[in-house]
Amino acid sequence: MSRLNRRTLLQGAALLPVVGAVAGGAHPALADGHGATPGAALYTAPLGSFRITALLDGLAPLGRGFFFGGAEVDQVLAAAGIGPDAVPAPVSAFLLQSADRTILIDAGMGQQETLGPGFGRLTAGLAAAGVAPEDVDTVVITHAHPDHIGGLIRDGAPVFANAELAIGEVEAAFWTDAGIMAQAPAEAQPTFQLAQTVLAAYGNRINRIADGAEAAPGLTMMLSPGHTPGHCVVRIDGGDRQLMMIADTLHSADVHTALPDVGFGFDSDPAQAAASRRRIFDMVSADKMLVAGSHIHFPGFGRILTEGSAYRYLPATWM
Numbered sequence: 005m006s007r008l009n010r011r012t013l014l015q016g017a018a019l020l021p022v023v024g025a026v027a028g029g030a031h032p033a034l035a036d037g038h039g040a041t042p043g044a045a046l047y048t049a050p051l052g053s054f055r056i057t058a059l060l061d062g063l064a065p066l067g068r069g070f071f072f073g074g075a076e077v078d079q080v081l082a083a084a085g086i087g088p089d090a091v092p093a094p095v096s097a098f099l100l101q102s103a104d105r106t107i108l109i110d111a112g113m114g115q116q117e118t119l120g121p122g123f124g125r126l127t128a129g130l131a132a133a134g135v136a137p138e139d140v141d142t143v144v145i146t147h148a149h150p151d152h153i154g155g156l157i158r159d160g161a162p163v164f165a166n167a168e169l170a171i172g173e174v175e176a177a178f179w180t181d182a183g184i185m186a187q188a189p190a191e192a193q194p195t196f197q198l199a200q201t202v203l204a205a206y207g208n209r210i211n212r213i214a215d216g217a218e219a220a221p222g223l224t225m226m227l228s229p230g231h232t233p234g235h236c237v238v239r240i241d242g243g244d245r246q247l248m249m250i251a252d253t254l255h256s257a258d259v260h261t262a263l264p265d266v267g268f269g270f271d272s273d274p275a276q277a278a279a280s281r282r283r284i285f286d287m288v289s290a291d292k293m294l295v296a297g298s299h300i301h302f303p304g305f306g307r308i309l310t311e312g313s314a315y316r317y318l319p320a321t322w323m
């Protein structure tokens with residue numbers, strides 16, 4: 005529980021100005037995101053008894069420096085035609101609809117500008133899908149970073165007036181622990197504050213989910229720590245079709261499959277995150293499961309195959 009890694013938290017925080025610079029320099033269209041009305045970007049597919057919709061909240065122009073590692077990282081990025089100035093990572097959330105449920109998995113960055121302006125497109129995506137915020141009955145939170153929970157509040161008030169929040173019990177405990185927060189570096193304080201603000205806004209509508217328990221019928225939360233201490237993936241059982249929402253198990257479908265042990269700037273414990281990454285990748289490749297990822301090329305549906313001692317990402321074409 006107390007695996008707060010001061011070094012990596014500081015590294016992540018120290019890189020934030022670089023992100024801002026990249027956002028302003030390489031993405032001029034995003035630079036005037038203030039006041040702009042970002043459009044909807046969504047992709048819908050059947051998933052057994054559910055319909056699943058990927059909703060793009062925005063693009064995070066991550067810097068190369070977020071990925072720890074040397075020439076091997078540069079080689080993978082060059083082969084993928086990416087960088088070296090920026091490694092664009094979408095921020096996606098996923099809507100699940102069944103006959104009687106409307107469930108959102110994560111909620112995007114919303115008004116938060118941790119990674120620069122230009123986020124909050126989730127709202128338009130939901131509207132384009134014909135879903136009003138009041139229609140959402142459950143929001144499942146994979147972890148409490150701003151790009152996953154920022155969209156839960158607007159001007160401090162809950163966006164989803166009728167929704168219950170499901171969050172892993174380890175994750176909820178970590179970000180609300182006053183002792184851990186007191187020991188965390190100054191750069192991490194806004195993340196703690198946002199998590200606490202969001203959880204307080206939803207008051208008594210929060211369900212803390214144990215490892216391996218269901219957040220909603222057919223949605224099993226599985227603890228996958230390292231990116232954050234309580235980071236969870238969500239196994240979705242649509243009856244004849246299964247999908248693993250792997251959240252932040254990877255931050256580049258190219259880098260983190262070819263080089264699964266490469267640490268990432270916002271990991272609370274990069275070694276633990278790498279072990280979780282291999283465990284989840286082994287699981288989904290052995291079970292030939294579809295995956296969806298928060299930061300996989302939009303819409304973010306695919307498969308992960310083993311390749312030697314590493315892996316390969318194959319975008320889904322089944323839709």
Ligand SMILES: [Zn+2]
Nearest residue numbers: 149151252298
């Ligand atoms: Zn994320």
